[in-house]
Amino acid sequence: MxxxxxxxxxxxxxxxxxxxxxxxxxxxxxxxxxxxxxxxxxxxxxxxxxxxxxxxxxxxxxxxxxxxNGSKARRNALELKGFLEDIHAQGKQPSSRVLDFKLTMADASLAQKLSIEINMPVYAITRLRLINDEPEILEHTFMPAMLFPELSIDIMNTSKYEYIEKDKGLKIALSRETVVAEVADQQLADTLNVEVGYPLIKVMSIGELEDGTCFEYSENYFTSKQFSFEIMARR
Missing domain, CATH: 1.10.10.10 (Winged helix-like DNA-binding domain superfamily/Winged helix DNA-binding domain)
Structure with missing residues (x-):
């Protein structure tokens, strides 16, 4: 039509x-x-x-x-892009800070999300994503160590998607996302520079490669101060 x-x-x-x-x-x-x-x-x-x-x-x-309008960066929920690509495309300055980086073992819940065996090693990474030096997203990401044995803090301080596709030569196919409302507790409030009880958007996502392999499970908390979501439905 x-x-x-x-x-x-x-x-x-x-x-x-x-x-x-x-x-x-x-x-x-x-x-x-x-x-x-x-x-x-x-x-x-x-x-x-x-x-x-x-x-x-x-x-x-x-x-x-x-x-x-330059007041908010926009994220098309139907178009899979990395954070840096999304924000650069809209004339803003993105950056990342790795707050925690460790190797751990997958419990039953995480193993199910990543389609791996229980107790397999995974990287657990917490990143703060900033727009023009202002905190916007707190990201908790889990990635199978067997896929990315050389993953490092330096890599996670840049673009995760660029590392996967350009450095590793893998093709990212899709992200299955669930969006819910959340309010900031004390820890989230301190990290994202908001008040306790501030309304956040929580996005839980499972990323898949072209061959169906799960490469990450992430939980992202958006303040939506500088970021908005766009969903376009066509008939």
Whole structure:
């Protein structure tokens, strides 16, 4: 089914943002210029802009114009990307701090999630993910040691996905994710620089390689101060 014209225009502008042809703070053409560019009415352009504004893609400032919004990084829940790739693509500065890195043995619950035997060695890694030096995500990740025997703190301070695909030559296929609401306890509050009771988004994910092998189980706590989730359903 063909999308309405205003949705096509909104999708076109979103595509320019996703491909970095438009970045945070860039000024969009005026309504009149967009009307001429797309050969549509002012009503159609305003509906397209309203669609983008509702998704926090743009911000309209009275008397100044319409700008690409730089206030929040966005994560497309249907498009699997690494944190660094996601944030760099949106004009922000991502970084990671490894808070804990150890080798442990998989208990029954973790073994089931990773499809491995109980007591097999796994890396247990805790990372703090930051956007523009502000804490945004606390990540607890478990990875089978047999897949990544040379895994190190240095590697986990950079891009996990880049290491897996470029250094190891493995192909990541998908991530099975469960999203729930959570409130910050004292430990989460201290780590993420929020108040106790602050509402968080908890995402539990199991990552699979192209051959079906599970390469990680992760629990991520998002503050959503600088990060929003996008789910797009098409009919």
């Amino acid at each position: 063909k999308l309405p014209k205003y949705k096509q225009i909104a999708s076109d502008i979103q595509g320019l943002v996703d491909t970095q042809k438009l970045g945070a703070g860039d000024l969009l053409p005026t309504e009149k210029e967009l009307m001429s560019q797309y050969d549509v009415s002012r009503v159609t352009i305003r509906k397209a802009l309203a669609e983008l504004e509702s998704q926090e893609v743009i911000v309209r400032i009275s008397g100044k114009g319409t700008y690409i």
